[in-house]
Each structure stands twice: as C-alpha cells, then as structure tokens.
Amino acid sequence: xxxxxxxxxxxxxxxxxxxxxxxxxxxxxxxxxxxxxxxxxxxxxxxxxxxxxxxxxxxxxxxxxxxxxxxxxxxxxxxxxxxxxxxxxxxxxxxxxxxxxxxxxxxxxxxxxxxxxxxxxxxxxxxxxxxxxxxxxxxxxxxxxxxxxxxxxxxxxxxxxxxxxxxxxxxxxxxxxxxxxxxxxxxxxxxxxxxxxxxxxxxxxxxxxxxxxxxxxxxxxxxxxxxxxxxxxxxxxxxxxxxxxxxxxxxxxxxxxxxxxxxxxxxxxxxxxxxxxxxxxxxxxxxxxxxxxxxxxxxxxxxxxxxxxxxxxxxxxxxxxxxxxxxxxxxxxxxxxxxxxxxxxxxxxxxxxxxxxxxxxxxxxxxxxxxxxxxxxxxxxxxxxxxxxxxxxxxxxxxxxxxxxx
Numbered sequence: 001x002x003x004x005x006x007x008x009x010x011x012x013x014x015x016x017x018x019x020x021x022x023x024x025x026x027x028x029x030x031x032x033x034x035x036x037x038x039x040x041x042x043x044x045x046x047x048x049x050x051x052x053x054x055x056x057x058x059x060x061x062x063x064x065x066x067x068x069x070x071x072x073x074x075x076x077x078x079x080x081x082x083x084x085x086x087x088x089x090x091x092x093x094x095x096x097x098x099x100x101x102x103x104x105x106x107x108x109x110x111x112x113x114x115x116x117x118x119x120x121x122x123x124x125x126x127x128x129x130x131x132x133x134x135x136x137x138x139x140x141x142x143x144x145x146x147x148x149x150x151x152x153x154x155x156x157x158x159x160x161x162x163x164x165x166x167x168x169x170x171x172x173x174x175x176x177x178x179x180x181x182x183x184x185x186x187x188x189x190x191x192x193x194x195x196x197x198x199x200x201x202x203x204x205x206x207x208x209x210x211x212x213x214x215x216x217x218x219x220x221x222x223x224x225x226x227x228x229x230x231x232x233x234x235x236x237x238x239x240x241x242x243x244x245x246x247x248x249x250x251x252x253x254x255x256x257x258x259x260x261x262x263x264x265x266x267x268x269x270x271x272x273x274x275x276x277x278x279x280x281x282x283x284x285x286x287x288x289x290x291x292x293x294x295x296x297x298x299x300x301x302x303x304x305x306x307x308x309x310x311x312x313x314x315x316x317x318x319x320x321x322x323x324x325x326x327x328x329x330x331x332x333x334x335x336x337x338x339x340x341x342x343x344x345x346x347x348x349x350x351x352x353x354x355x356x357x358x359x360x361x362x363x364x365x366x367x368x369x370x371x372x373x374x375x376x377x378x379x380x381x382x383x384x385x386x387x388x389x390x391x392x393x394x395x396x397x398x399x400x401x402x403x404x405x406x
Contacts, residue, residue: 005141007185008125012118012145013152014182015076018083018175020156020264022048024257025171026104027243028163034095042364044097045239047104048111049357052350055112060346061206063117068342069189072121075114076183080176082106087172115353116346119145121189122333123341142330143275150267150322157264161257210343213336218395219284220335220344223328226287226396228351229386230324234294235352236359237379238263241372242314248372249307262311266318274326283327284396288387290324295383302377331399 030036030044063071086103089095122141159166159174214220246256297317305313328348336344366375390396 002125004189005125005144007188008121009144009148011072011182011185011189013148014178014185015079015114015118016149016152017156017159018079018179018182020153020260021160021171021175022107022156023153024157024160024163024260025168026100027239028160028256029095029168030100031243031247033168034097034100036097037368039364039368040097041243042240042360042367044100044104045360045364046357047101048108049353049360051105051108052112052353053357055109056116056346056350056354057207057210057343059113060116060210060343062113063120063342063346064206064210064340067190068117068120069124069186069191071117072114073183073187075110075117076179076186078110079107079114080179080183082110083172083175083179087169087176090168090172115349116342118186119329119333119345119349120342121186123338124189124191138333139278139330140275142333143271143326146322146326146329147268147271147275150264150271154261154264154268157257157260161254161261163257164254206343210340210347213340214344214347217335219331219399220348222390222393222395223284223287223331224348224351226291226386226390227328227348228355229382230291230294231352231355232359232362233379233382233386234298234321234359235356236361236363237298237375238317239356239360240363241367241375244367244372245310249310255307258311259314262314263318263321266315266320267322269315270319270322271326274323281400282397283331284399286327287324287396288391290320290327291383291387291390293320294324295380295387298376298380298383302373302380304373 026044026048027041030041036044059071059075082103085106086099089099093099122138122145125141159171163171214224242259243256246259249255294317297313297320301310301313301317332345332348333341363375366378
C-alpha cells in the first residue's frame with residue numbers, strides 16, 4: 001500500500017475513532033449525567049448536525065479553493081479545542097443542557113469543514129505510480145476509506161463502553177490526543193498548488209456553481225435527494241431512538257455501546273466484502289436494494305425484538321447502511337468534476353447530515369408524543385414509499401462503472 005494512502009487512512013481512522021467516542025458519549029452524557037428527556041436529547045443530537053445546514057457548503061467551497069489537506073488538519077485542531085473546552089468545563093462545573101448545546105454546535109461547525117476536505121483527498125490517495133486513477137481504483141480507495149472509518153468508530157465505541165469504569169475525563173483525553181495525531185497525518189498530505197491567475201470568486205458564487213453542476217447531472221440530483229431522505233428518516237431515527245431503546249431495556253451505557261458496536265460490526269463486514277468483491281458495475285441498483293432492506297429492518301425493530309434480537313438487527317442495519325454509503329460516495333467521487341469535487345461532496349453531505357438534524361428533532365418529538373417503536377414503524381413505511389419512487393425514476397439504475405481513468 002502506498003505511503004500516501006497509509007497516511008490518509010490512518011488520519012481518517014483517527015478522526016473516526018474520535019467520532020465513535022462522541023457517538024456514545026454525547027447522548028449518554030445527556031441521558032445519564034444531565035438527565036434530559038427524549039425531546040431535549042433530540043435537541044442535543046441536532047445541535048451537532050444543524051451547523052451543516054450553514055457551514056457545510058462553505059466548507060466544500062473552501063476545500064476547492066485551498067489545499068483540502070490543510071483544511072482537514074485545521075478542522076481537526078478545532079475539534080481538539082472543542083473536546084478540551086468540555087473537559088475543562090466538566091472538571092470545574094456541572095454540565096447542563098446549554099453547555100452540551102454549545103459543545104454540539106462547535107463540534108458541528110468543525111465537522112462541516114472537515115468532511116468535504118477530508119473526502120476530497122480520496123482522489124489524491126487513489127493515484128497509481130503514473131499519477132492516474134481508474135474508476136475501479138477510486139471505488140477501492142473509497143472502500144478502504146470506509147473500512148478506516150468504521151474500524152476507527154468501532155475502536156472509539158469500544159473505548160466508550162468503558163464509560164462507567166474510566167469516566168468522562170479520561171475518554172475526553174483520548175479524543176483530544178487522537179484528533180491531534182490525525183491532524184498531523186492529514187497535514188502531511190499537503191501538495192504545492194499553482195497560483196490562480198484569475199481573481200478568486202466569492203464563497204457564495206462558488207457554492208452556486210457547485211449547486212448548478214450537481215443539478216445538471218440527473219444521477220447526482222437523484223442521489224442527493226435520496227441521501228436527504230436517508231438522513232432525515234434513517235440517521236435521525238438512529239441518533240434518537242436507539243439510545244431511548246437502550247434506556248427502555250434498562251441495560252445502561254454498556255448495552256447502548258453494544259448496539260452501536262453491532263451496527264459498526266455490520267458496517268465492517270459489508271465494507272470488507274466490498275473490498276474483496278468490488279462495488280460492482282451497477283452501484284445505483286445496489287443503493288435501491290439497500291433502501292428496501294432498510295425499510296424491512298426498521299419495521300422489524302418496531303415490532304419490539306428481544307435484547308439479543310435487537311443486537312442482531314443492528315448488525316444487519318449497519319451492513320445495509322455501509323453498503324449504501326459506500327456505493328453512494330463512490331458514485332459522487334466518480335461523477336463529480338475535479339474542479340467542483342469538494343463542493344459536490346459538501347452538497348451530498350449537506351443533504352445527508354443537514355436533513356439528519358431535522359430528522360433527529362422530528363424523531364425526538366414523535367418519540368415523546370407516541371413511542372420510539374412507533375417512530376421506527378413510520379420510518380420503515382416511508383422507506384418503502386421512497387424505494388418505489390426512486391425505482392420508477394430510473395436515473396440511479398442506469399449508472400455503469402468501467403475501468404477508465406479519471
């Protein structure tokens with residue numbers, strides 16, 4: 001494996017490890033330390049995602065105008081500062097809703113600049129010795145990237161499962177250290193950039209240009225709409241309903257971490273399978289089938305499985321989510337023009353995570369009014385309807401992948 005790809009994957013896995021810790025720590029702090037109800041838990045989860053609605057597109061424009069390796073490294077430094085601030089506050093004060101909201105918003109802002117810049121480094125890492133990248137090579141690099149992501153998250157969640165034994169301060173210290181190392185690794189991927197002869201465009205002009213490019217391509221347009229649906233229905237439900245189910249089952253942070261680890265284990269299994277067999281020549285059809293499988297899994301969980309059954313269903317849910325995400329990100333990497341890649345990546349992620357923030361709020365409200373299992377049932381029904389609509393459109397079903405250079 002080339003050294004540049006190794007540094008990229010190590011840096012990516014480091015940021016993912018910190019995210020894995022965050023996925024467990026933040027909702028568990030809200031539920032167990034601050035003792036927040038379901039609706040306010042939705043606010044906390046949304047606070048991390050809502051900044052994407054404001055800053056993610058600017059992050060993509062910045063990564064297209066500046067070296068994405070530098071932008072990624074600076075965003076990691078911002079995340080380290082966020083974790084350090086929470087550690088210091090927790091040491092001397094009592095945590096409350098307002099503090100967690102501010103912490104979540106700061107994390108969301110830094111992540112909005114990190115995500116498109118970090119993913120733009122895929123093409124740089126996928127090049128062969130001749131400086132070229134094939135479509136198959138880009139797909140394989142995307143799969144490696146996802147394996148680093150899910151593997152890092154799994155390690156982070158394993159560490160977070162020791163919450164009751166280690167305490168919040170030690171885990172925050174691990175987050176800070178890992179993010180700083182990831183910042184150095186991503187910074188090492190910098191490349192000299194040619195000076196632009198034409199005057200630089202304003203950020204809003206760059207964003208509009210990226211939106212125009214994404215809208216012109218039917219596949220990117222349909223894929224972005226589908227990711228917005230996935231974010232609102234699937235991620236929003238996952239962020240809010242899963243910790244509520246763990247609390248209802250009465251098994252504590254360890255069981256919630258087990259559910260998360262089962263989900264991550266499913267993502268790793270699916271990613272390794274794609275790494276060995278490839279993503280196939282028709283990734284759009286795979287995305288459609290993943291949507292159908294997600295609907296079936298959501299409805300199955302809504303029936304109230306046993307504690308062990310819920311773990312198995314989370315494992316399957318993770319495998320389906322990983323396959324869908326890998327196929328979608330591969331399509332974006334291949335179809336997005338090089339000069340607009342970070343912006344189109346940011347639009348893709350804006351649709352996914354921006355809608356996820358709204359979905360978390362909606363899931364919190366519905367779970368407060370009805371019940372978490374009812375929220376899952378409605379999510380499954382909506383997924384079936386979305387599958388029917390996208391299948392009738394046909395743009396994604398027609399995507400073909402070859403071995404040509406990009």
